[in-house]
Amino acid sequence: MTLADLIPSLRTSIDRLPTPEIWPSTTRLTRSGDLTVGGVALSELAGRFGTPTYVVDETQIRANCRAYRHALPDVEIAYAGKAFLTRAVVGWIAEEGLSLDVCSAGELAVAMAAGYPAERIILHGNAKSPDDLKAAMRAGVGRVVVDSLDEVGQLGALATAQPVLVRVTPGVDGHTHTAVATGVEDQKFGFSLASGAAAEAVRRVLAEPSLRLVGLHCHIGSQVARVADFELAARRMVGLLDLVRDEHGIALPQLNLGGGHVVPYLAGDEGFDLSGFADRIRGAVHYECSRRGLPAPRLTIEPGRSLVARAGITLYRVVTVKHGTNRTFVAVDGGMSDNARPALYGARYAVRLAGRASQAPDAPVTVVGRHCEAGDVIAQDVPLPADIHAGDLLAVPCTGAYHHSLASNYNMVGRPPVVAVRDGAPRLLVRGETAQDLLARDVGV
Ligand SMILES: Cc1ncc(COP(=O)(O)O)c(C=O)c1O
Ligand SMILES: N[C@@H](CCCC[NH3+])C(=O)O
Numbered sequence: 001m002t003l004a005d006l007i008p009s010l011r012t013s014i015d016r017l018p019t020p021e022i023w024p025s026t027t028r029l030t031r032s033g034d035l036t037v038g039g040v041a042l043s044e045l046a047g048r049f050g051t052p053t054y055v056v057d058e059t060q061i062r063a064n065c066r067a068y069r070h071a072l073p074d075v076e077i078a079y080a081g082k083a084f085l086t087r088a089v090v091g092w093i094a095e096e097g098l099s100l101d102v103c104s105a106g107e108l109a110v111a112m113a114a115g116y117p118a119e120r121i122i123l124h125g126n127a128k129s130p131d132d133l134k135a136a137m138r139a140g141v142g143r144v145v146v147d148s149l150d151e152v153g154q155l156g157a158l159a160t161a162q163p164v165l166v167r168v169t170p171g172v173d174g175h176t177h178t179a180v181a182t183g184v185e186d187q188k189f190g191f192s193l194a195s196g197a198a199a200e201a202v203r204r205v206l207a208e209p210s211l212r213l214v215g216l217h218c219h220i221g222s223q224v225a226r227v228a229d230f231e232l233a234a235r236r237m238v239g240l241l242d243l244v245r246d247e248h249g250i251a252l253p254q255l256n257l258g259g260g261h262v263v264p265y266l267a268g269d270e271g272f273d274l275s276g277f278a279d280r281i282r283g284a285v286h287y288e289c290s291r292r293g294l295p296a297p298r299l300t301i302e303p304g305r306s307l308v309a310r311a312g313i314t315l316y317r318v319v320t321v322k323h324g325t326n327r328t329f330v331a332v333d334g335g336m337s338d339n340a341r342p343a344l345y346g347a348r349y350a351v352r353l354a355g356r357a358s359q360a361p362d363a364p365v366t367v368v369g370r371h372c373e374a375g376d377v378i379a380q381d382v383p384l385p386a387d388i389h390a391g392d393l394l395a396v397p398c399t400g401a402y403h404h405s406l407a408s409n410y411n412m413v414g415r416p417p418v419v420a421v422r423d424g425a426p427r428l429l430v431r432g433e434t435a436q437d438l439l440a441r442d443v444g445v
Contacts, residue, residue, distance in 0.1 A: 019267035024057035033357025038421030043355035051317040052334030058422040060311035065096035080304030083401040090114035105135035156208035165217040170236040174221030183220025219258025238288035259302040305401035312400025318392040328365040335369015355393035358385035
């Protein structure tokens with residue numbers, strides 16, 4: 001028993017959360033039962049910016065960037081902007097010394113608007129449109145990862161001495177959800193290593209005078225936990241570097257191993273072994289290169305989720321509590337339009353009462369959204385205090401990745417604002433969408 005257990009007035013803002021690993025590391029419990037993040041109370045944020053609101057802890061994102069740079073000082077870390085992109089985020093990434101991946105003209109526009117140096121941008125996409133390619137050439141992006149033979153021709157027609165990498169499907173199972181398993185054969189991304197399509201793509205790029213082949217790329221999937229899967233992909237990719245050297249007499253200087261590092265969403269979920277990854281990937285690449293007499297390429301990795309997921313919290317207001325036949329539904333003022341992941345991947349989330357303390361015992365409830373689908377569930381069978389009622393504030397952790405970026409206007413619901421917190425101060429990064437915003441695009445009557 002601690003002193004704080006004996007003397008309630010000592011239960012101050014230093015109290016720890018029971019599951020700190022899924023909340024931003026600046027999260028604290030206050031005496032009144034509220035949470036603070038980045039020194040700002042969640043109830044204050046909800047009062048000022050409304051609900052739902054995405055809260056993002058700048059300190060956590062910067063700390064994650066530093067952890068990667070510290071673990072992999074000799075590896076280029078490129079943030080996969082699809083996970084969560086705003087101009088401010090681009091600025092943090094730039095200040096922390098990371099490169100940036102984009103996969104559309106829109107993401108590129110955000111990066112450029114933030115003043116990010118184009119030469120440190122990598123453009124991805126299995127079906128880049130002519131507009132994507134033209135925008136990238138206008139901006140002068142540093143590298144393009146080509147993903148189809150059509151693209152080789154289309155980019156070749158637009159480019160001048162454009163550095164490119166070839167996206168390879170290495171035939172590695174990342175043991176993840178099929179919707180985000182991108183290293184296996186028979187899916188839309190990349191050129192198959194096993195079939196010889198990757199070697200043919202290399203030939204075609206080399207034959208295109210306006211393209212300059214600088215390396216190979218693979219990305220085996222998202223939420224990948226096993227370092228061994230990344231290691232296998234790395235070994236296979238060095239095998240292809242070797243084939244390229246044998247066939248064309250060139251040692252490609254770059255190898256990009258993608259992102260996909262697992263993040264825990266619930267207490268007890270597996271975290272990513274970053275130092276194990278660093279050791280084993282570097283070891284595998286160096287071993288494979290030295291036994292083949294190849295110079296070791298410069299490595300790049302592209303984490304998205306693992307840099308931003310834990311930094312995010314979504315705030316909701318309870319609209320109604322309904323006692324159904326078998327379960328209690330706690331319905332909130334957001335849902336699948338701000339968090340598509342349960343519907344897309346069966347993703348599970350934790351949830352916590354914020355803004356007040358409750359002495360009521362926990363009871364299992366299902367937190368659901370406001371949208372017109374029975375599958376609009378935010379957190380299934382989660383414990384919340386039995387006195388939960390309309391007007392209560394709920395906080396859902398681990399919503400920094402693929403929430404804002406996957407949000408929709410389903411049911412003509414405006415997307416939530418994004419508010420950054422740091423050192424006790426909130427800062428609005430993206431304002432919430434209004435009905436006027438939604439109507440602005442409806443131009444025909
Ligand atoms: C090419 C590429 N790189 C990086 C990422 C980032 O993945 P994650 O956010 O899981 O790290 C993705 C998405 O899966 C991707 O498609
Ligand atoms: N949108 C997915 C991840 C996609 C990864 C991008 N290639 C998610 O929320 O988990």
